[in-house]
Amino acid sequence: MYVRMLPVIAVLVVCGCLEAPRDALRLRPDPHRDVARPLTEEEKAQWQTLCKRMRAEKCDGLRLAVLTQDGKWQVRCLFVEFESRKTRYIWEFAPGTGGDEKTMRKDAAELAFRVDYRCVALLDMFDENEPRFVVWYYYDGKTVKELPAPPTPDIAARATQYILQLQRRAREIR
Secondary structure, eight states: OHHHHHHHHHHHHHHTTTOHHHHHTSOOOOHHHHHHSOOOHHHHHHHHHHHHHHHHTTOOSEEEEEEETTSOEEEEEEEEOTTTOOEEEESSSOSSOOOOHHHHHHHHHHHHTSTTEEEEEEEEOSSSSSOEEEEEEEEOSSSEEEESSOSSHHHHHHHHHHHHHHHHTTTTOO
16 A cells, blocks of 8 residues: 555655745744834935925924833823824824823833833934934833933844834825
8 A cells, every 4th residue: 555655755755845844943034123224215204204204294393202011012192082082092003193292201201110011111203304213201100211322232132123114104004
């Protein structure tokens, strides 16, 4: 019986049907390594176009950026309804003014106390050609500290990756 199966196995090997297990052992590209690569000229141009549009629509300003305990960034901005002038925070990039800096700093410090977040920062997304983190709020177990730079190298690396992802996804934002 095994002798009868040999020609079938030989045909499968020659046709490449038995290659799948070998492919399964190959290393797949690391998504973090891909994120760290510099922006292409096309991606830079798309981001600058988005920034110009957002500034023209008065959607510039600071956003609250929080790094969650599972290592993902979320951005929150202040949305002001045009007719009722009601304000509310939503977890998206725009529309919104982002609020005034004094209020945003207060909100960031309060959010930093929450267990869900590792770090809270103010993110200036559309004021310049590149998004930038303005100030960081980090809870050290006793108090919330306001820092001019990221509190740890890990958080700095995640923030850099997040900004690159934002710029690569300029078409998807809004």
